[in-house]
Amino acid sequence: MNPTRRTVLLAAGAAGAAALLPARTATAAASAPAPYAAYWYPDSLPSGTPGTGITWRGLKSWTAAGDTDLAFNAASVPLAPRFTPTPANSTARSGQARIQSLVSFGPTSVNPSQGSATADYYAFTHWAYIDELVFWGGSSGEGLILAPNAPIVDAAHRHGVPVLGNIFLPPVAYGGQLQWTRDLVQKDTSGHFPLAAQLVAVAAAYGFDGWFVNAETSGGNTALGTDMLGFLTELKSLAAARGQRVTWYDSMTVNGTVSWQGALNTQNQAFFQTADDMFVDFRWSASTLVSSGTRAEQLGRSRYELWAGVDVEASGSNRSVNWDAIVPTNRAHIASLGFYRPEWTRNHLPSGGRAPSDFHAADDRFWTGRSLDPSKPDGTDTWRAPAVSVADRSTVTALPFASVFNTGHGLRWYEDGTVTSDTPWNHLGLQDRLPSRQWAVRTDGTRPTVAFDFADAWHGGSSVLVSGALDRPAVLDLYATRLPLTEGTVVELTHRTDAGGVTVELAVATAEPGTPGATPPYTYLPLDAGGDGWQTSTVTLTGLSGTIHALGVRLTATEGPVRWRLGALAVRNEAATPATPSGLRITAASGGDLRLAWDASPDGVRHHTLHRVLPDGTRRFLGGTCQAAYFLAGLTPEQGEQTARFELRAVGELYTASDPATVTHPW
Incomplete structure (x- = not known):
């Protein structure tokens, strides 16, 4: 997010109870450039001069100690374990086809490390269906090896999805040079591949999960093929020792x-046997996928370690696909799915007018299907959405758990139902763990519309809006969980009725449904009668024991039509507030551009927020991050201000905030 456009002031009294630490004063005078996602050539650089905003660098000379942007790019959220609940419908399967997603989130160069001041972003929310995300990109004029930036990795890890960096050796027609392939697979005097070790070191330092290797530069020979296999073998061995993965793209052959x-x-069999899995190029047919799956099993591997490529860059969910060749409905799946460029759901919308709601509508259509309800797939839909074939997964397994249904972008920023910034923004690292079944509704009547809404929110940039006649009670599935119940466990819902009248009940299931597609065996617990505006209802789970398997809400209209929104949900035994961050300092300053850093917070901190305290005592929200560093650009003195003062707070899993740490910057 660009903090220079934050405009809304918070009341000074909102921080009145906060005990301020002694303010540190910045003494740094070094330049403070904006941090961007990292990219490299293997070793040698192109001839000529890089374009505007492009930095040419070789991976061979990279060191973590010399990486001045590492603190901004290193992910902080560990990869969460996932479980598979009873499938939402009778056709979705677990243990068969998986989904890999190759996504270009931004350009290779000048891709901000920590979000930006626009809501026009691929803020993906359907993590429950994918098993591997590839940070796609690279170009001959910028760089070929891309490390994913921290917000994407943090969001994916919250949902249990590993993220791979991309190694793209482009076709000659797109500027590829065979020397770059030779650079990648070069050996040292001991016969090892130094770039393999570098790649593993980068992934470990940046906190992502491995590499996607795509060698498409023609002109090689058997000797180069042999070197590539040796490189891949060493890369896989080193990666496995660090818990990382390697995916091979079906392009270069063994010769x-x-x-x-x-x-x-x-x-390509030797490459597949060396790697964890392989992306099968788009030239597959029904017969070649059958033979490929058979061959994989003969090699002692799973057929689902083959991703059958489906190119959706140009037409998205309008594309005609031979689904029965990959994920037939009447027999076992043949292979896994590899979606190339599903960010079509954003990119096909008119540039300059891509509202978040329009993007999410297209994305729901892509991942859930025409019915927009994973519990009720439309059997006549020619686009076989992932929700039809693949069982959803969840990471909601421990207390405390909370969500404010923040998608990671928005038109404004809200805190406790109040707008605290009117600037559009994106930052996937601030995204919540989101419902895995967007949106499963159980009703005998007319199904209401359910969607993320950006016109209002309790916290962050979005809330869940349910609208419609509600001519019969409707149950909205929210989360599949494995949350342990104790006598003190409570659930809190923050909600608001915007139109009509509605009775709200919390739906809690302590067991799985008996069959796929069935409604969880919910117990319904009433909420207090509502008033005007946002309200938080606390429900004690009296009489329930064991493990919470599902959470939802049941809505019954007393007056219609209804517009009801859900702003937050929390499940906890007790409230906890994080400790105040320590070591806040300004590490570089150049005019109004500042780099801030602080000591990494202990467990229990979800992210940090940064405010500026103005001369009149009011506070201006500047942004948030999961990292222990933040970049501010273009700050200017306020009227009569000699020193700028900043406050940093740690925000916990329940969205409780610490007392602030402070630092000052003299003008």
Whole structure:
């Protein structure tokens, strides 16, 4: 987010009870450039001069100690374990086809490390269906090896999805040079591959989960193919020792030439056997996928370690696909799915007018299907959405758990129902763990519309809006969980009725439904009668024991039509407030551009927020991050201000905030 456009002031009294630490004063005078996602060439650089905003660098010379942007780019959220609940419908399966998603979130160069001041962003929310995310990108004029930036990794990890960096050796037609392939697979005097070790070190330092290797530069020979196999073997060995993964793209063959097979066969089998899995090029057919799956099993591997590529860059959910060749409905799945560029759901919308609600409508259509309800797939839909074939997963397994249904972008920023910034923004690292079944509704009547809404929120940028006649009671599934129940466990819902009248009940299930697609065996617990505006209802789970398997709400209209929004949900045994951050300091300053850093917070901190305290005592919200560093750009003195004062707070899993740490910057 660009903090210079934050405009809304918070009342000075909102911080009245906060005990301020002694303010540190900045003494740094070094330049403070904006941090961007990292990218490299393997070793040698192109001839000529890089374009505006592009920095040419070689990975071979990279060191963590010399990486001045590492603190802004290193992910902080560990990869969460996932479980698979009883599927939402009778066709979705667990243990068969998986989904890999190759996404370009931004340009190779000048891709901000910590979000930006626009809501026009691929703020993906359907993590429950994918098993691997590839940070796609790279170009001959910028760089070929891309490390994913921290917000994407943090959001994916919250949902249990590993993220791979991308190694793209482009076709000659797109500027590829065979020397870059040779650079990647070069050996040292001991016969090892130094770039393999560098790649593993980068992933470990940046906190992501491995690499996608895509060698498409033609002109190679058998010797180069042999070196590539040796490189991949060492990369996989080193990666596995650090808990990282390697995916191979079906392009280079064992004889060093580039020839896309569209199958697993003798031309690429050695690479597949070395890697964790392989993306099968788009040239596959029904018969080659059958033979590929059979060959994988003969090699002692799973057929679902083959991603059958589906190119959706140009037409998205309008594309015609031979689904029965990959995920048939009447027999076992043949292979896994590899979606190439599903950010079509954003990119196909008119540039300059891509509202968040329009993007999410297109994204729901892509991942859930025409019915927009994973519990009721439309059997006549020619687009077989992932929710039809693949069972959703969840990471909600421990207390405390809370969500403010923040998608990671918005038109404004809200705190406790009040707008505290009217600037559009995106930062996926601030995204919540989101409902895995967007949106499963159980009703005998007319199904209401359910969507993330950006016109109002309790906290962050979005809330869940339910609208419609509600001519019969409707149950909205929210979260599949494995949360332990104790005598003190309570659930809090923050909600608001905007139109009509509605009775709200908390739906809690302590067991799984008996069959796929069935409604969880909910117990319904009433909420207090509502008033005007946002209200937080606390429900004690009296009489329930064991483990919470599902959470939802049941809505019954008393007057229609109804517009009801859900702003927050929390499940806890007790409230906890994080400790105040320590070591806040300004590490570099250049005019109004500042780099801030602080000591990494202990467990229990979700993210940090930063405010500026103005001369009249009011506070201005500047942004938030999961990292222990933040960049501020273009600050200017206020009227009569000699020193700028900043406050940093740690925010816990229940969205409780610490007392502030402070630092000052003299003008």
